[in-house]
Amino acid sequence: MPHYKKLKIPLLWLRRHTSDREFMLISSVLVGFTAGMAAVALKSLVHYIHVLLAYGNRLLDQPYWLVIFPIIGILLTVLLVRTLFNGTIGRGTANVLFNISQKSSMMERHKMFxxxxxxxxxxxxxxxxxxxxxxxxxxxxxxxxxGREYHLNYRDRTLLLASGAAAGIAAVFNAPIAGVLFAIEVLLTDISIAAFIPLIISAVVGALCSRIILQEEILFNIGQIEFFAANHVPFYVLLGILAGIISVYYTRMALRVEELFELYQGKAYTRAIIGGMLLGLLIMLFPPLFGEGYGSITLLEQNNAEKLLQDSWLAFFGTNEWLVLCFVGALALVKVFATTITIASGGNGGNFAPSMFVGASTGFFFSRLVNLLNISSLPVSSFSMVGMAGILSGVMHAPLTAVFLIAEITGGYTLMIPLMIVAATSFALVKYFEPYSLDTKKLAQKGQLLTHNKDRTILHIMKIRHLIETEFQPVSPDAMLGELVQVIADSRRNLFPVVNAEQKLEGIILLENVREIMFKSEKYDVVKVKELMIKPPAVVQYDDNMADVMKKFDESGAWNLPVLLDEKYIGFVSKSSIFTKYRKLLIKTTNV
Known part of the structure; x- marks a missing residue:
């Protein structure tokens, strides 16, 4: 017997001998542990690849390595995706949201590794x-x-999915509260108090995995932060506005760069080479763009930005304070290009850490500029950390996650007030210009986004193909009234599609419209069906989303509408069947 099946035996026993709630609590521990160990494996893999490349021994002082290594990394990623995972693995948070809303929270097994x-x-x-x-x-x-392995329903499967995500975030940052809030803000559209417990358990277990196993240099840690001064509130408001503007810039520029790389659709290796070379050139000009960037964030927090220039060609001009300021400001603007090129050219990654990098650079730039102009004396480390919350809130549309993540990684809640000010200001400004986050904008444009509106969520889950009724008796447009009467006599429906020889819908017959004439037998061989049919008030296409279908029902006032596939009639969808399905899904998805 395979080992994984042996492991299933005790869990199957627990499934049968415990309540649903007890099994969910046990499951949340196991999911949290597994996701936490996956995060440990990922962080360790990156760390030891860096060690293998001798980055710590200054091997990358040679500029050509800065070009070669990113190309190698992206090409290897593309090769693995094409050979092992059928050319696609579904990147980013948007992919998770798509699976929740469109695939009943079912995700491919290979995504676990x-x-x-x-x-x-x-x-x-x-x-x-x-x-x-x-x-x-x-x-x-x-x-x-x-959840799929143990045949859990959609509600519980979605909760475990979110628990795994919470554990992953908690493990990466050693921040369980941020992990829970991320799952609630980004993934779960509706949640009850009872659902908090599995999320918290998974996040805590995930955080413990990284805290116990990972070494200090692998984890992202921040030193002591200066205390918040109330007289700095106006500057934090200004930083929030600046963070909002940079967030809008980040979102729009990222989408434009992605569109440029879509020109190479189907040319994976060409795209990887071009992207790798562009990324390498950017890293040559701005070495802090190499990798995730947490080392650079630490230097900014410690007010040691001068060290960021030591590998750059700008070091030739010394470490003038204004030069350092301009370099950090440029990093904040260029990082979006480096990140988007990495992902769009075939690499795998996300915008979470880059948002923090841009945020730290923005906060540093703002506070250092104010200090250099002698406007005030601002704590650079505090503004660098608070800036991260501003950009995270704006780009990811997750202000609570941003606030508590920075609070946790700074080791306390000293900056809670400025964090809330900056995150809220940035989010409010960005929401006005960009209603959707960078990760969800394309899903929203396709009408596939799972939202916090319960009605829209359920309508997204419902599919036309599951609601088509085919027991309606079709009649030919050339059939005589007598034939129609016979069809009516053999049917329990009061609606009849008129379909020609090519299976195309030409009209419909309503029983109420022919009730009077159908009893006049002298017209049975005189009147044809096409003389009695009427045009349907609206037509539903097979690939229409349910929101559009409901709009057609509302506008037409009909209770049944014909469904067409490639212009051919395949059945009807009724408002009553939609309501029945809606009620079932409402019960199924309530109290997640």
Whole structure:
């Protein structure tokens, strides 16, 4: 018997001998542990690839390595995806949301490890992208497949999926509260108090995995932060506005760069080489773009930005304070290009860590500029950390996650007030210009986004193909009234589609419209069906989403509408069947 089946035996016993709630609590521990270990594996993989490349021994002082390594990393990632995972692995948080809304929280099994492998290689070889989105996908896949393996319903499977994501985030940052809030803000559209317990348990277990196993240099840690001064509130408001503007810039520029790389659709290796070379050139100009960037964030927090220039060609001009300021400001603007090129060219990663990098650079730039102009004396370390919350809130549309993540990684809640000010200001400004986050904008444009509106969520889950009724008796347009009467006599319906020889719908017959004439037998061989049919008030296409279908019902006032596939009639969909399905899904998805 395979080992994994042996492991299933005790869990199957527990499934039969415990209540649903007890089994969910046990499951949350197991999912949290597995997702936490996946995060440990990913962080360790990147760390040891860096060690293998001798980055710590200054091997990358040679400029040509800065070009070669990113190309190698992206090419290896593309090769693995094409040979092992059928050319696609589904990147980012948007992919998780798509699986929740469109696939009943079912995720492919390979996502439990494919993102660890591919994103580890991408970031390890210098790809300028974060590991958080890959670990969210990995943790979500672990929770989803656990739920599928033990035949849990959609509600419980979705909760375990979110628990896996929470554990992954908690493990990467050693921040369990941020992990729970991320799952609630980004993944779960509706949640009850009872659902908090599995999320918390998974997040705590995931955080413990990284805290116990990972070494200090692998984890992202921040030193002591200066205390908050109330007279700095106006500057924090200004930083929030600046963070909002940079967030809008980040989102729009990322989408434009992605569109450029879509020109190479179907040319995976060409795209990887072009992207790798562009990324390498950017890293040559701005060495801090190499990898995730947490080392650079630490230097900014410690007010040691001068060290960021030591590998750059700008070091030739010395470490003038204004030069350092301009260099950090440029990093904040260029990082979006490095990250998007990494991902769009075939690498695997996310925008979580890059958002923090841009945020730290923005906060540093703002506070250092104010200090250099002698406007005030601002704590650079505090503004660098708070800036991270501003950009995270704006780009990811997750202000609570941003606030508590920075609070946790700074080791306390000293900055809670400025964190809330900056995150809220940035989020409010960005929401006005960009209603959807960077990760979800394309899903929203396709009408596939799972939202916090319960009605829209259920309508997204419902599919036309599951609601088509085919027992309506079709009649030919050339049939005589007598034939129609016979069809009516043999049917329990009061609606009849008129379909020609090519199976195309020409009209419909309503029983109420022919009730009077159908009893006049002298017209049975005189009147044809096409003389009695009427045009349907609206037509539903097979690939219409349910929101559009309901709009057609509302506008037409009909209770039954014909469904067409490639212009051919295949059946009817009724408002009553939609309501019945809606009620079932409402019960199924309530109290997640």
């Amino acid at each position: 494919s993102h660890v492998l591919t994103s580890g290689i991408t970031a390890g070889f210098g790809g300028s992208a974060g590991l958080e989105s890959p670990i969210v996908v990995t943790g979500s896949a672990i929770g989803s497949n656990y």
